[in-house]
Amino acid sequence: MKATKLFAMALVAVIGLNSCSSDDDNTPEEINEEEVITTITVTLVPQTGETVTLESRDLDGDGPDEPVITVSGSLQAGMLYNGSVLLENETETPAEVINEEIQEEADEHQFFYQASSGLNADFAYTDSENTYLNNDVSNPVGLTFNLQAGTASSGIFTITLRHQPSKDAEGVSEGDITNAAGETDVQESFDIVIE
Amino acid sequence: MLMLFLGIQLQAQQCNYSISGVVRDFHDGDALVNSTLSVNGYEIYALSDFDGNYKLEGLCVGTYTITITHPECEVAEFTVEVTKNVTRDFKLEHHTEELNAVTVQGENANKGSVSSVSTTLHSETLEQYSNASLGDALREVPGVSSLNTGSTVVKPVINGLHSSRVLIINNGTRMEDQEWGVEHAPNLDINAAGNVTVVKGASALRYGGDAVGGVIVTNAPKAPIKDTLYGKTILSGASNGRSIGLTTSLLKAYKSGFYVQGQGTAKYAGDLRAPDYVLTNTGLRERDFSVGFGLNKFTYGFDAYYSFYNSEIGILRASHIGNLSDLIRAINNGEPNYVRDFTYDINAPKQDVSHHLAKLSFYKRFENAGKLNLDYSFQQNNRKEFDIRRGDDRDKPSLDLRLTTHTLASNFLYDAATDFKANFGAEVSYQENFPDPNTGIRRLIPDYEMYTAGVYATADVDLSPEWRLDGGIRYDFMQVDAQKYYLNSSWESRGYEEEYGDLVVSRSDSQLLVNPVFDYHNFSGTVGARYRIKPNWDLKLNLSSASRAPNPAELFSDGLHHSAAIIELGDLRLNQEQSYKASVEFTGQIEGLSFGINPYYNHINDFIIMEPSGLQYTNRGAFPVYQYGQVDARLFGVDLRAAYIFNENFDLQTVFAYVNGEDLDRNRPLIDMPAPNVNTKFGFQKPEWNNLKLGLRNQSVLMQTRFPDNDFKVTYINDAGEQTTERVEVSRTPEAYSLFHLTSSVDFDVFKQSTLTVGFYVDNILNTAYRDYLNRQRYFADDLGRNFRIQLKFNY
Numbered sequence: 003m004k005a006t007k008l009f010a011m012a013l014v015a016v017i018g019l020n021s022c023s024s025d026d027d028n029t030p031e032e033i034n035e036e037e038v039i040t041t042i043t044v045t046l047v048p049q050t051g052e053t054v055t056l057e058s059r060d061l062d063g064d065g066p067d068e069p070v071i072t073v074s075g076s077l078q079a080g081m082l083y084n085g086s087v088l089l090e091n092e093t094e095t096p097a098e099v100i101n102e103e104i105q106e107e108a109d110e111h112q113f114f115y116q117a118s119s120g121l122n123a124d125f126a127y128t129d130s131e132n133t134y135l136n137n138d139v140s141n142p143v144g145l146t147f148n149l150q151a152g153t154a155s156s157g158i159f160t161i162t163l164r165h166q167p168s169k170d171a172e173g174v175s176e177g178d179i180t181n182a183a184g185e186t187d188v189q190e191s192f193d194i195v196i197e
Numbered sequence: 198m199l200m201l202f203l204g205i206q207l208q209a210q211q212c213n214y215s216i217s218g219v220v221r222d223f224h225d226g227d228a229l230v231n232s233t234l235s236v237n238g239y240e241i242y243a244l245s246d247f248d249g250n251y252k253l254e255g256l257c258v259g260t261y262t263i264t265i266t267h268p269e270c271e272v273a274e275f276t277v278e279v280t281k282n283v284t285r286d287f288k289l290e291h292h293t294e295e296l297n298a299v300t301v302q303g304e305n306a307n308k309g310s311v312s313s314v315s316t317t318l319h320s321e322t323l324e325q326y327s328n329a330s331l332g333d334a335l336r337e338v339p340g341v342s343s344l345n346t347g348s349t350v351v352k353p354v355i356n357g358l359h360s361s362r363v364l365i366i367n368n369g370t371r372m373e374d375q376e377w378g379v380e381h382a383p384n385l386d387i388n389a390a391g392n393v394t395v396v397k398g399a400s401a402l403r404y405g406g407d408a409v410g411g412v413i414v415t416n417a418p419k420a421p422i423k424d425t426l427y428g429k430t431i432l433s434g435a436s437n438g439r440s441i442g443l444t445t446s447l448l449k450a451y452k453s454g455f456y457v458q459g460q461g462t463a464k465y466a467g468d469l470r471a472p473d474y475v476l477t478n479t480g481l482r483e484r485d486f487s488v489g490f491g492l493n494k495f496t497y498g499f500d501a502y503y504s505f506y507n508s509e510i511g512i513l514r515a516s517h518i519g520n521l522s523d524l525i526r527a528i529n530n531g532e533p534n535y536v537r538d539f540t541y542d543i544n545a546p547k548q549d550v551s552h553h554l555a556k557l558s559f560y561k562r563f564e565n566a567g568k569l570n571l572d573y574s575f576q577q578n579n580r581k582e583f584d585i586r587r588g589d590d591r592d593k594p595s596l597d598l599r600l601t602t603h604t605l606a607s608n609f610l611y612d613a614a615t616d617f618k619a620n621f622g623a624e625v626s627y628q629e630n631f632p633d634p635n636t637g638i639r640r641l642i643p644d645y646e647m648y649t650a651g652v653y654a655t656a657d658v659d660l661s662p663e664w665r666l667d668g669g670i671r672y673d674f675m676q677v678d679a680q681k682y683y684l685n686s687s688w689e690s691r692g693y694e695e696e697y698g699d700l701v702v703s704r705s706d707s708q709l710l711v712n713p714v715f716d717y718h719n720f721s722g723t724v725g726a727r728y729r730i731k732p733n734w735d736l737k738l739n740l741s742s743a744s745r746a747p748n749p750a751e752l753f754s755d756g757l758h759h760s761a762a763i764i765e766l767g768d769l770r771l772n773q774e775q776s777y778k779a780s781v782e783f784t785g786q787i788e789g790l791s792f793g794i795n796p797y798y799n800h801i802n803d804f805i806i807m808e809p810s811g812l813q814y815t816n817r818g819a820f821p822v823y824q825y826g827q828v829d830a831r832l833f834g835v836d837l838r839a840a841y842i843f844n845e846n847f848d849l850q851t852v853f854a855y856v857n858g859e860d861l862d863r864n865r866p867l868i869d870m871p872a873p874n875v876n877t878k879f880g881f882q883k884p885e886w887n888n889l890k891l892g893l894r895n896q897s898v899l900m901q902t903r904f905p906d907n908d909f910k911v912t913y914i915n916d917a918g919e920q921t922t923e924r925v926e927v928s929r930t931p932e933a934y935s936l937f938h939l940t941s942s943v944d945f946d947v948f949k950q951s952t953l954t955v956g957f958y959v960d961n962i963l964n965t966a967y968r969d970y971l972n973r974q975r976y977f978a979d980d981l982g983r984n985f986r987i988q989l990k991f992n993y
Contacts, residue, residue: 030644030680032708036590036637039816060816062707064757064764065684068814093707103588116918160914165519165585168535180916183534185585186519189818191914 034093038063039100041090042190044161046083046149054083056159058190061092069190076195077123083149084128087113087161089188101145104163105134111187112169113144114162114179121157121194124150125177141169142177156195163188212257216283219249220265223288223495226565226613229267232289237262237274265289288564311657311667312725312739313400314782314795318393320418324990325940325956328433328442328464331387335413338395339852340795340836342871345972346380348469348981349481349510350548353383354971355397356797357832357856357870358410361748366404366414367554368502370574373602373628374552375642377748379973383413384506384552384578386485388431388444388462391418397797397836398778399721399743402653403608403620406671406721407745409776409801417502420448420456422493430991437960437984439539440466440481454493461486467541468511471979472966474536478514480543483507497561506552511543516977517585520818522913524762524976525925533978545583549594553577567611576602590637597633598642602626616659620669624651630749641756642749643681650674655723668724675717675746681753682708687766697769715752717773719744733786741778747771751805751825764813766824774827776801789842796835804830806860806867809907819911821925828862832870851877857903865905872901872930872970892940901930901970931975934967936960948993956988 040063044056054077060069077083089100104111108131115125127142134143144163167184168174174182220232228249235242236253239261243251253263260278270289277285316338326334332343332351344352344359352359360379365372367385374384387393394414401412428447434440446460464483469476484507491500515533518524527534556574563569578601581594608622628647632640655669685707688694693711702710725739754767780797810824834856842848853875858867878894905928912922942956964983968975 029702029710030632030640030682031634032682032705032710033634033637033639034707035639037587042816058816062684062686064813064815064820065686066690066813067686069816100587107587116914118919119917158914158918158920160918162914165587166535179918184519185517186523186818187587188816189520189522189914190816191920 035063036091036094036098038091038093039089039188040092041088041097042161042188043088043090044085044192045088046077046085048078048081048083051078051081056192056194058192059092063093071190071192073192073194076197077149077151079151079154079196081151083151085115085125085147085149087145089163104143104145108134108143109137109139109141109169110166111143112141112164112167112174112182112184113147114160114164114177114182115144115147115149116160116162116179117194118157118160120155121159122152122155122196123159123194124152126150127177141175144177151196154196156193158191159194160191161188162186212255214256214258214279214282215252215254216256216261216263216277216279216285217250217252218284218286220245220251220267220287220289221249223562223564229270229289232265232267232270232287234263234265234287237264263287311665312727312737313396313398313723313741314737314739314780314797315394315396317395320391323387323390323393324431325958325988327388327431327444327462327988328435328440328986329387331383331385331390331393331413331415334387334393335395336876339793339838340397340834340854340856341395342854342874342971344379344869345969345974347476347479347513347516347972347974349466349479350380350382350512352379352381353395353413354871355395355411355413356799356834356836357858357867358799361745361751362408362410364401364405364408364412366401366412368415368417368504368556369558369572370554370556370576370604371404372552372554373576373600374550374578375580375598375600377750380512380548381550381580382510384508384550385415386444386460386462386483386487386504386506388446389417389460389485389487389504390415392416397795398723398739398780398799399741399776400667400669400723400725400739402655402669402671402721402723403622406651406653406673406719407743409743409745409774409799417487417489418446418448418458420450420458420491420493422452422454423450424452425450428993430993432989432991433986434988435466435984435986437981438466438469438480439541440464454498455491456493457488457490459486459488465541468537468539470539470982472964472982473979474533475539476513476978476981477533477535477537478511478544478546480511480541482509482543495562497559499557499559502554502556502558504552504554506550508548508550509543510548510550512546512548513974513978514544514546516974517546518762520815521762521812521820521911521925522818522915524927525911525913525923526916527977528926545585545591547583549581549583551577551579565613567609567613570606570608570610572604572606574602574604574606576600576604578602593636594633595636595638596641597636599631599633600628601631602628617656619654619656621654622652625649639682639684639756641754643679643753645677645679645681645749645753647678648674648676663729665727665729666725667727668722670722671720673717673719673721673744675719676714677717677746677749677752678714679712679749679753681711681713683711683755684708687755691766691768693769713752713769715769717746719746719773730785733784733791735782735784737780737782739778739780741776743776743778744773745776746773747805747825754825757820762820764820764822765807766810766822768825771805771825771827772803774801774803774805776804790839791841792837792839794835794837797833799832801830801832803827804860804867806830808905809909812909812911819913821909821911821927828860830858830860830867832856832858832867846881846883848880848882849877850880851875860905866903868905868907869971870901870903872899872933874898886943888942888944890940890942894938894940895935896938897935898933898969900933904928904930904970927976930970931968934965934969936965936967937962942988947991951991951993954988954990954992956986956990958984958986958988960984960986 091098131139164184167182171181232245430445433442442464444462448458450456466481487504489502558572582596584595604626606624651673653671657667723741778799840850858870939959
């Protein structure tokens, strides 16, 4: 019964090898999502007067809790604001600033700013890929922007971050999202009042 | 022999001894009539009588070799020492002829019960799909369709059921390849299979009791018991995807029963094309090989087998979306929003999957009893899924699961009685899932260990030449011991704290670790009958019940599913589902016309489904939430096939499948049921013209009109920056479609004993743009356009 012996030996060998390699009975480590953007802060600094901040905080990421949205105050009619965006992952301590990654991959990201029809506000990019990458590409990124507040009104201000958009598609470099494609990394809306 | 002969002669003094006894069948001990016994080197013969008795006379003192032949047995030789009158009974391998015939064809008993409805695809059919996948080939079987993610991830669907409800048995081992996922194709190479059998329903109890949908059994080609060396090589090329595929196999067998075989496959494809655009990032790489050796004696034998499968599959770029408004845009657009020129490159999103299977099996036959099989198998499945990521994580997989399974199985086949056969067996397995935490993404499937133990008994009885009955029962125990992190917020919102609070091991600011240990006891069974009305007219009736415990995805998943832009929530409260299926098959033949009618009814209690349960808002935007739940369900349907042979040159075959699934709790249709479909093939063959074969096939799929309305309304910001409320039409099913395909092949004799078969195929001749309901990417892009394929098959 040579075959039997051979079989038995092989079986023992295989089981032996596997029992050696089996993992230790450790508790799996906790994972904090590395890429999740828990906090979006838009800072609007006027030429004169009070700075307005818009914040959306969603500490459980894809979990069931909804983002908590705060708007610090209303905008002044006719005022020009210097805008900037801060993206953070607060599941890590200290909070990870995600802007750095966006800057490093400026050619693959673009923010879009939109005002709903009731809100009299215009936006203009004040940065480009060249700002972060020195690549002589003038396509906007949108980590900084200008907001020109118009007459008194109210409506929805939306900020969207697209990953791998078609930056060369029509209107995209002017901030029109229609042809941008790509996938959405951030989309949040804020109720704004211009007084 | 000459030496022996001389030796005998020298010792010859007194030559009046005899050898006498009975010749019997090894198998059942029956006497063998008319065996011829001859003494090598002498003119001494005898014939066994009606009771198997024989007598060889006129022998001297010495050692003789006796050759025994019998019409139904392989020639056997025995050595007998004679010092006086000897009484010796011989046992012949009565069924060897049958055994050999069966093994050469590659068919064996690895099927369901006699009464179960099963269909086998042989290598000739499988070879046509050499450069495709198992799921593609199985669509040839009436009632089998496929659930696709694009056209490279193809999962078989049997009578409307798939994934964990369909067991895949690869060379005798149940595949443990994360089959719970709808985007997880079976991890095996179609070229490694000598034949594939589909058993509809749960009657193949030997392989598991949880086959609510059915069982797919693939077998490696069996080695013949003779001295031979043969092999084949298939080289395939296709225009769509500009792909090339190579598969080769070689087998060396010896008359002693020993064999060695090896097989390898490589596939390389770039972006596929729909009629109107490139399907960006749909390339494929596949590398597989298998090796085996063994010994097939009649009374004992063993097989050692190892196979490796690796595939890297690009997932349509346009199907990877960020949130619900991306999905709405994709649905409204009607065209993929991301189209690039053709390339062979595969970028994220993609899957990279490896599967190792090592197996040792041993069998021994016992006189007047049967055959004992012992199998040990080891499997390791590593699935990596890559999403489009940012920063340092960009090249890291977002899912990295390593599933290791050890299985020890035994089966005893009792076949000593002519009209009764039975199988008894037991099986134990240990499985470990390790999700690599380096992904930096919370685990979709947690760390778990799973223990299973099962026992079964099946039997079939020939009551008369017309009636054959079969039945079986199986019990399985399963324990899953998981370590799972939940977000505190999900744990609370699911209401788990009250019910499962005692399972919490540790708590942190945002998450908690839970250690659920769940036991499941599953009972399954089958009973059936086959009535042979007359030759080629059969009626089969089969009742089966299967019990399936919830899989890890159904229990534990919680998180975002990128390609679907949905949040999937498992449920710890799920219990097992139990199906009760009745199926009837009526087959018959009237001259050139043959047909099969197979209606079935499947009632499933606690059927696990995923259904929408609201919206969830995040900083990325809104996502629909789908939650696993249980309902009572029923499926009924019918599979029809008919073939007509006009003459030796022309034939026509058609198969039709219909399935109707209903959620009985809410009286609405079940999701993802295949639409009614008809496949018709008109064939021409002319053996005299280099075995020319031509086929024109029509594949028509109707529109599925029965689907649950899972559409939902969502308020979101549209491209103009306005807040709008829109109905998201995720439920709508695609239009009906009809495709034509051409197949053709000719054979050439190239060398002595070598044939070259040249095949030319055109898929979707009319370049029809279509979408299929069971394609997960139907929201984003059309299915494949026209494809020219060439295949060179070299048999040697």
